[in-house]
Amino acid sequence: MKRLKMSAALFLVAALMACILAACKGGGASSDSTTPAANGEIEYKDEIKVAIPVEPPALDPHTTGTTACRDVTRYIYEMLFELDQNYEAKPQLCQSYTVNDDYTDFTFVLRQGVTFHNGKEMKADDVVASLNRWLGYTAYANRVIDSEFYRIDDYQVGIKLSQPCVTLTELLANPAQSAVIMPAEVVEAAGAGNVSEYIGTGSLKYESYTPGESITLTKFEDYQPPVDESGTAYPLDGQWGDRTVYFNTCTFYFVPESSVRLVGVETGEYDMLTNLDYGDIESAKGDAQSYGLQLITDMGCNGGISFNLYSSLFADDTIRAAAYYAVDPELVSSASIFDSEYYYTDACYLAPESKWHTDVADSEYGQDQEKAKSLLAESSYNGEEIVILNTSAYPELDRASKILQQQLEAVGFNVKLETYDWSGWLNKVLTFEGYDMFVMSYAVMYNPTICSYLYSPLSGATNVDGFSQRFAAYDTATSFDEAYAAWEELQAFCAEKHIIIKYGDYYYCDIASEKVENFNAFMGVVLWGVKVAK
Amino acid sequence: MAKYLLKRLGTSIITFVLVSFVVYFLIDATGDPARQALGTDYTEEQYQAKLEEYGLDAPFLARYGTWLIHFVMGDMGQSFIDKGETGVVAKQVISGLGPTFALASISMVVVLVIAIPLGIFAAKHKNGVGDGAVVSASLLGISVPVFVLCAVLMFIFAAKWKVLPVAGYRSPLEGGAGEFIRYMILPVASLSVLNIAYVTRMTRSAMLDVLGTDYIKSAKAKGLRQSKVFYKHALKNAFNVILTVIGQTFASMLAGAAVVETFFNIPGMGVLLIKYINKSDYNMILGFVMTICLIFIVINLVVDLLYGVFDPRVRVAGKAVN
Numbered sequence: 038m039k040r041l042k043m044s045a046a047l048f049l050v051a052a053l054m055a056c057i058l059a060a061c062k063g064g065g066a067s068s069d070s071t072t073p074a075a076n077g078e079i080e081y082k083d084e085i086k087v088a089i090p091v092e093p094p095a096l097d098p099h100t101t102g103t104t105a106c107r108d109v110t111r112y113i114y115e116m117l118f119e120l121d122q123n124y125e126a127k128p129q130l131c132q133s134y135t136v137n138d139d140y141t142d143f144t145f146v147l148r149q150g151v152t153f154h155n156g157k158e159m160k161a162d163d164v165v166a167s168l169n170r171w172l173g174y175t176a177y178a179n180r181v182i183d184s185e186f187y188r189i190d191d192y193q194v195g196i197k198l199s200q201p202c203v204t205l206t207e208l209l210a211n212p213a214q215s216a217v218i219m220p221a222e223v224v225e226a227a228g229a230g231n232v233s234e235y236i237g238t239g240s241l242k243y244e245s246y247t248p249g250e251s252i253t254l255t256k257f258e259d260y261q262p263p264v265d266e267s268g269t270a271y272p273l274d275g276q277w278g279d280r281t282v283y284f285n286t287c288t289f290y291f292v293p294e295s296s297v298r299l300v301g302v303e304t305g306e307y308d309m310l311t312n313l314d315y316g317d318i319e320s321a322k323g324d325a326q327s328y329g330l331q332l333i334t335d336m337g338c339n340g341g342i343s344f345n346l347y348s349s350l351f352a353d354d355t356i357r358a359a360a361y362y363a364v365d366p367e368l369v370s371s372a373s374i375f376d377s378e379y380y381y382t383d384a385c386y387l388a389p390e391s392k393w394h395t396d397v398a399d400s401e402y403g404q405d406q407e408k409a410k411s412l413l414a415e416s417s418y419n420g421e422e423i424v425i426l427n428t429s430a431y432p433e434l435d436r437a438s439k440i441l442q443q444q445l446e447a448v449g450f451n452v453k454l455e456t457y458d459w460s461g462w463l464n465k466v467l468t469f470e471g472y473d474m475f476v477m478s479y480a481v482m483y484n485p486t487i488c489s490y491l492y493s494p495l496s497g498a499t500n501v502d503g504f505s506q507r508f509a510a511y512d513t514a515t516s517f518d519e520a521y522a523a524w525e526e527l528q529a530f531c532a533e534k535h536i537i538i539k540y541g542d543y544y545y546c547d548i549a550s551e552k553v554e555n556f557n558a559f560m561g562v563v564l565w566g567v568k569v570a571k
Numbered sequence: 572m573a574k575y576l577l578k579r580l581g582t583s584i585i586t587f588v589l590v591s592f593v594v595y596f597l598i599d600a601t602g603d604p605a606r607q608a609l610g611t612d613y614t615e616e617q618y619q620a621k622l623e624e625y626g627l628d629a630p631f632l633a634r635y636g637t638w639l640i641h642f643v644m645g646d647m648g649q650s651f652i653d654k655g656e657t658g659v660v661a662k663q664v665i666s667g668l669g670p671t672f673a674l675a676s677i678s679m680v681v682v683l684v685i686a687i688p689l690g691i692f693a694a695k696h697k698n699g700v701g702d703g704a705v706v707s708a709s710l711l712g713i714s715v716p717v718f719v720l721c722a723v724l725m726f727i728f729a730a731k732w733k734v735l736p737v738a739g740y741r742s743p744l745e746g747g748a749g750e751f752i753r754y755m756i757l758p759v760a761s762l763s764v765l766n767i768a769y770v771t772r773m774t775r776s777a778m779l780d781v782l783g784t785d786y787i788k789s790a791k792a793k794g795l796r797q798s799k800v801f802y803k804h805a806l807k808n809a810f811n812v813i814l815t816v817i818g819q820t821f822a823s824m825l826a827g828a829a830v831v832e833t834f835f836n837i838p839g840m841g842v843l844l845i846k847y848i849n850k851s852d853y854n855m856i857l858g859f860v861m862t863i864c865l866i867f868i869v870i871n872l873v874v875d876l877l878y879g880v881f882d883p884r885v886r887v888a889g890k891a892v893n
Contacts, residue, residue, distance in 0.1 A: 092846060094652075094850055095652070095653065227654075228654075229624075230653075230654035231652075231653060231654060231655065232655075233654060233655030233656065234655075246657065247666070247838050248657060248663055248666060248667075248838060248843060248846070249667065249832075249838030249839070249842040249843045249846060250740060250836065250837075250838035250842075251838075290738075290739065290836060291836065292738060292836050293833055294833065294834055296722070297725065297737060297738050297834060297835075297836070300725060300726075300729060300730045300737045301737045301738060303730060304729055304730060304733055304736070304737050306729075306736050306737045306738065306739065430849075458848075458849070459849050460848065460849055460850065460851040463851075464603070464606075464851070467606070
């Protein structure tokens with residue numbers, strides 16, 4: 038009897054092992070070599086899988102300016118204008134536009150025959166509803182756009198401004214909190230909240246969303262790219278041009294662990310990943326050959342150290358200057374990002390590829406410890422505790438904050454680091470009380486109007502005497518040259534007054550398997566034109 | 572037995588109400604959804620209007636009472652942030668429960684199949700080589716952090732040997748049983764190890780306590796076979812303790828699998844709760860936390876009832892009280 042029980046137990050264990058092994062054999066990672074079809078041509082996958090680090094808080098680009106939202110919704114929606122590789126705004130959903138000499142009266146001629154995912158043709162009513170909604174939510178836009186868009190006819194939209202806006206088309210092309218076009222009825226149904234239907238004109242349409250897991254988009258067969266006079270689609274350049282996709286389904290998986298995203302691409306679970314943690318890049322480089330990985334850099338964002346200019350010691354120019362010269366941007370960037378291939382230090386607030394980039398701030402940039410100590414000694418600072426508001430939600434910002442603390446202490450500041458989770462940090466920073474500095478990163482800024490260091494209440498720049506009139510001079514310029522000159526003066530002023538310590542611009546590391554063709558990135562991984570071999 | 576059942580049910584309801592009050596108070600006291608929604612630039616009038624829109628202008632007790640009644644009727648409300656279908660709290664809770672329940676249930680079966688026999692084995696061979704091996708192994712299992720285990724298992728089975736997928740969840744209704752099991756193996760293994768170690772130790776301890784009693788000595792002195800002493804007498808008497816441990820373990824797996832879920836990208840309760848905490852989505856946090864509390868209360872109630880089923884002394888004591 039005992040032997041029978043033992044045999045039965047062994048049989049059950051063997052059966053269990055057999056089940057597990059059978060399960061292991063099923064499916065699995067894709068093969069290591071590309072499989073040519075019988076006629077020698079490469080076969081491509083119908084479904085691609087992308088691992089992204091953060092789940093979008095909402096799929097509503099009008100209300101949500103996060104990169105997580107941008108990275109998914111850029112495939113669902115399009116804007117009147119899109120940015121090319123040089124951050125120039127070019128017509129995408131509009132055919133052309135006209136503007137008067139002083140940039141106050143704009144008329145946008147829409148492309149005809151462009152359809153939404155629900156089959157409805159895009160017309161002026163949809164554009165007007167979308168743009169006015171976007172305007173209501175977007176601080177950088179409604180600061181300079183003081184009236185509403187209006188319908189001229191079915192295919193023309195206009196806006197008349199009381200003051201010039203030289204950069205209007207660039208604002209309409211901003212991928213962060215973007216002026217996407219959606220059907221008027223979707224806008225109306227949303228009311229004061231987020232949209233609940235995700236209908237755009239993009240080459241991918243919304244299919245399904247599993248909170249905490251994934252979002253799936255499918256190919257929009259009736260997608261129409263912008264074409265030239267001969268009817269040929271403009272080739273993709275940045276975000277502008279032909280956004281045709283060559284697969285049927287794309288699923289974005291939310292995988293917060295960076296190492297899991299990397300292993301996922303190495304084993305074929307995912308075809309590509311975005312934004313690998315900087316601590317894992319060395320490992321990825323080491324694995325690149327053996328696992329057949331492609332690594333690319335993608336201009337990510339820039340990091341800035343902000344002062345609380347409302348209610349802290351740093352409202353004092355001399356104390357602020359002392360802190361400014363205490364910081365070594367190179368060291369902060371290095372501690373934050375590690376690999377110098379993924380960052381560079383630059384005084385200008387805007388991206389180097391942008392036509393607005395300037396080097397007028399370079400002379401005030403960089404560490405000078407002796408100057409910092411001297412300024413601190415002559416200031417009214419008496420050893421009061423300086424609080425740096427930190428968040429553990431973003432490791433690179435956490436590292437930057439810790440180095441910042443060390444550098445400030447080295448010149449004589451008494452510094453405390455207060456660390457919160459993300460929602461706690463947001464709640465605290467919006468009170469403008471109880472802290473003196475914080476470290477934050479911002480999406481690529483290619484234009485002064487969208488530069489958070491200038492317009493955001495968090496920067497406190499408007500509290501500095503002389504800032505507002507210089508910003509207004511830029512805002513009211515009536516030509517690009519005039520605006521550029523005003524911007525240069527404003528940038529020089531900000532550097533002289535030490536409003537922000539911009540410690541660096543940094544790139545993201547995006548990775549794909551070797552089977553991915555046309556893998557590239559522009560303000561996020563670009564799936565248009567991508568093919569993934571089986 | 573019926574009176575025992577009613578008494579336990581009554582206690583559970585009171586516990587639920589008390590816990591819900593404390594949870595509601597804590598979440599209400601630490602968040603401001605109106606300010607969160609308005610951002611950095613608003614007037615006092617706008618703030619008051621937002622409070623009214625969210626129903627947050629009513630007195631605390633009135634709000635709590637309304638919320639409790641709706642919760643009991645299955646209506647957990649709507650997210651303040653997400654007005655669409657994905658903002659219906661009950662829907663999100665149910666969507667998270669499925670994967671978490673699957674993960675916890677399979678892990679629980681694995682734990683029971685391995686831990687109880689191991690615990691009995693160790694108790695049987697107390698101070699022997701076998702006992703030493705089991706105790707050492709369980710100590711190791713308790714000591715290794717779950718996230719380390721997740722990483723090691725993933726490295727070996729997914730990255731190195733490539734026999735299992737690295738992460739993800741496939742519902743059995745969509746991908747079939749085979750895919751479901753394949754994606755569950757590593758998460759279940761990660762979640763089970765710690766709990767196997769814990770239940771093994773508790774089983775061993777409970778068995779040793781019972782094995783030291785006079786009636787067990789009498790049974791042995793009577794000449795009963797060792798297996799009968801162990802399984803018919805000792806295990807039965809130790810089972811109440813083991814049952815309590817099983818209940819606690821299952822409840823904690825349902826509530827606390829967030830690390831495993833995050834690592835393996837499983838859209839369960841833990842992952843969703845963290846997501847809504849990061850968004851400060853007040854109503855969602857309340858819905859998820861109260862659901863977890865309810866799970867604990869229900870499991871404890873079931874365990875209490877099972878005491879009565881497995882242990883006649885509990886049923887007799889209940890009658891004697893009456």
